[in-house]
Amino acid sequence: MITVQNLTKFYGNQPAIEDVTFSVDRGEVLGFLGPNGAGKTTTMRILTGYLASTRGTAQVAGFDVASQPLEVKRRVGYLPEHPPLYSEMTVQDYLDFVMRIKDVPKERRSSRRSTVLEQCGLGEVRGRVIGHLSKGYCQRVGIAQAIIHDPEVLVLDEPTVGLDPKQIIEIRGLIKSLAGQKTVILSTHILPEVGQTCDRVVIINRGRIVAIDTCERLSVGLRQVDQLELLVSRASDAFAGQLKRIPGVVSVKSIPQPSQNATRFVLEWDRQKSGNRDVRESAAQVVVEGGFGLLELVPVRMSLEDIFLQLTTEEVREGRILDE
Amino acid sequence: MSKALTIAWRDFRSYFVSPIGFVIIAVFILLMGWLFTASLADFQRRSLEYVQYSRMQFGDLIQPPNLNHMFMNVLGNMGVIFLFLAPIITMRLLAEEKKTGTMELLLTSPLRTAEIIFGKFFAALLLFSLILLLSSPLPVILFLAGNPALGPVLTGYLGLFLMGASFLALGLLFSAITENQIIAASLTFGCALFFWIINWIAANANPTWEKILSYLSIIPHLGNFIRGLLDLQDGVYYLSFIALALFLAHRVLLSRTV
Numbered sequence: 001m002i003t004v005q006n007l008t009k010f011y012g013n014q015p016a017i018e019d020v021t022f023s024v025d026r027g028e029v030l031g032f033l034g035p036n037g038a039g040k041t042t043t044m045r046i047l048t049g050y051l052a053s054t055r056g057t058a059q060v061a062g063f064d065v066a067s068q069p070l071e072v073k074r075r076v077g078y079l080p081e082h083p084p085l086y087s088e089m090t091v092q093d094y095l096d097f098v099m100r101i102k103d104v105p106k107e108r109r110s111s112r113r114s115t116v117l118e119q120c121g122l123g124e125v126r127g128r129v130i131g132h133l134s135k136g137y138c139q140r141v142g143i144a145q146a147i148i149h150d151p152e153v154l155v156l157d158e159p160t161v162g163l164d165p166k167q168i169i170e171i172r173g174l175i176k177s178l179a180g181q182k183t184v185i186l187s188t189h190i191l192p193e194v195g196q197t198c199d200r201v202v203i204i205n206r207g208r209i210v211a212i213d214t215c216e217r218l219s220v221g222l223r224q225v226d227q228l229e230l231l232v233s234r235a236s237d238a239f240a241g242q243l244k245r246i247p248g249v250v251s252v253k254s255i256p257q258p259s260q261n262a263t264r265f266v267l268e269w270d271r272q273k274s275g276n277r278d279v280r281e282s283a284a285q286v287v288v289e290g291g292f293g294l295l296e297l298v299p300v301r302m303s304l305e306d307i308f309l310q311l312t313t314e315e316v317r318e319g320r321i322l323d324e
Numbered sequence: 325m326s327k328a329l330t331i332a333w334r335d336f337r338s339y340f341v342s343p344i345g346f347v348i349i350a351v352f353i354l355l356m357g358w359l360f361t362a363s364l365a366d367f368q369r370r371s372l373e374y375v376q377y378s379r380m381q382f383g384d385l386i387q388p389p390n391l392n393h394m395f396m397n398v399l400g401n402m403g404v405i406f407l408f409l410a411p412i413i414t415m416r417l418l419a420e421e422k423k424t425g426t427m428e429l430l431l432t433s434p435l436r437t438a439e440i441i442f443g444k445f446f447a448a449l450l451l452f453s454l455i456l457l458l459s460s461p462l463p464v465i466l467f468l469a470g471n472p473a474l475g476p477v478l479t480g481y482l483g484l485f486l487m488g489a490s491f492l493a494l495g496l497l498f499s500a501i502t503e504n505q506i507i508a509a510s511l512t513f514g515c516a517l518f519f520w521i522i523n524w525i526a527a528n529a530n531p532t533w534e535k536i537l538s539y540l541s542i543i544p545h546l547g548n549f550i551r552g553l554l555d556l557q558d559g560v561y562y563l564s565f566i567a568l569a570l571f572l573a574h575r576v577l578l579s580r581t582v
């Protein structure tokens with residue numbers, strides 16, 4: 001449905017994105033994940049025909065964005081980072097205007113209007129002036145605007161940014177309800193969003209794609225180092241030493257937990273070095289045989305968040321330095 | 325092009341939601357009312373003078389006052405007022421859309437760039453036509469009170485319309501260039517005023533330049549229309565002015581990098 005190849009955009013001689021290549025199948029929800037300034041908006045603007053690329057091609061629904069922009073625009077619904085709303089218009093007038101400029105045939109307009117008003121939960125505010133609506137409602141009007149011409153493809157740029165938690169849940173629900181029928185690209189710099197709404201994720205950093213995969217496979221593939229957390233009540237130095245001697249274990253950290261009168265150990269191990277025996281099993285054996293008083297044993301799976309951080313640490317560190 | 329009209333109508337309506345449209349119209353009517361009253365008073369004084377002189381049989385020494393001449397002055401003044409109002413009418417057209425982000429809606433909708441440009445231009449033109457229409461009671465009063473010639477009044481209005489449209493096209497161009505409305509208005513006013521006074525140096529230039537500068541200047545062309553002279557050259561001047569400004573605005577919008 002969407003094919004992007006070697007897409008590159010320079011602002012002056014500064015690349016905003018470089019050689020971005022990915023594709024999205026019909027009906028799929030693709031998460032576009034990256035820190036601020038990664039190039040998400042730039043990519044989406046090229047896909048929707050707002051910007052021209054410096055190099056590379058993008059095809060949407062079989063049409064080339066550069067050479068057949070009108071055909072592409074008819075088939076794409078786009079929610080920009082800031083919803084493009086005319087604050088002085090009422091919701092209904094605004095949607096009528098959008099339908100006219102997006103070629104919705106006259107005879108379908110009234111049915112589309114009521115369908116979308118209902119779908120986006122805008123029925124009660126249809127006659128209200130947009131400038132007087134809350135941020136959550138504005139975002140819904142933005143989504144309504146994007147789907148009103150019943151496009152095959154939806155491009156949503158950070159649809160939940162700046163909303164309160166309740167509004168975020170509502171908007172995510174709305175996006176999920178659309179997911180079945182449309183091909184969706186959704187950008188975000190918030191991790192849980194991807195896990196919750198997307199089938200696949202593209203992680204982009206500094207204008208380059210650093211990973212593309214399903215959310216699940218991404219978390220398995222990158223997990224070279226596993227973690228195990230142990231909470232024991234009678235820890236000693238000998239215990240830490242014994243843990244370290246388990247084949248495959250890379251590091252052992254101890255964190256005293258005075259409130260529980262116990263110590264938490266964080267074990268990291270490398271799969272390749274641990275051989276046949278599962279480290280979890282060996283660790284359990286050590287604790288039980290030594291009588292150290294096992295309270296908890298928790299294997300830690302790496303979350304998408306860790307992956308995201310791992311892939312974009314540089315950016316994160318720099319961000320921290322800048323913040324300070 | 326029906327989508328251009330959709331845009332024009334939306335923009336025209338928004339002039340009257342943000343009270344900009346009302347303010348412009350109110351300012352125009354007040355100023356025009358004042359100017360017209362002043363001109364009428366002047367006309368009355370001259371009429372009295374003329375009557376007195378003719379009684380004293382000096383009648384052929386001064387021209388009888390002429391309603392058409394009086395109205396020519398009024399039309400000329402109206403032109404000056406437009407010079408001030410046009411930048412305010414056009415400054416928001418594209419600049420505001422860029423500022424608020426609605427430009428992203430227009431540019432990602434299946435619209436041609438020309439449809440956006442024409443839509444915006446028509447919106448401004450519509451407001452301007454409304455203003456011209458609201459000034460029509462003035463000539464009507466003249467026709468009720470006296471017996472002026474219709475021709476110069478009509479051509480005068482045509483000239484004003486073309487000149488106003490040129491200012492609006494110019495304003496649209498500057499509104500396409502910046503997202504700051506104040507800058508757009510300032511540049512429009514500066515540029516329009518420059519074309520207004522560009523021939524002031526003509527008298528002191530060599531004959532070729534004198535011709536060129538006089539042709540480029542807005543005033544002589546408007547002057548001909550107001551005096552009732554229909555010259556193809558003047559029409560061509562305004563139409564090419566409008567076409568060039570709209571073309572450049574179209575280019576600017578196409579070459580966006582923002």
Ligand SMILES: Nc1ncnc2c1ncn2[C@@H]1O[C@H](COP(=O)(O)OP(=O)(O)O)[C@@H](O)[C@H]1O
Nearest residue numbers: 011016035036037038039040041042043581582
């Ligand atoms: N109009 C512009 N002019 C110059 N640089 C820009 C412009 N827009 C974006 N950039 C730069 O391009 C990079 C990518 O920006 P963007 O696509 O907005 O990132 P994201 O949406 O992921 O936060 C950033 O470094 C940003 O500074």
Ligand SMILES: [Mg+2]
Nearest residue numbers: 040041042081
């Ligand atoms: Mg962005």
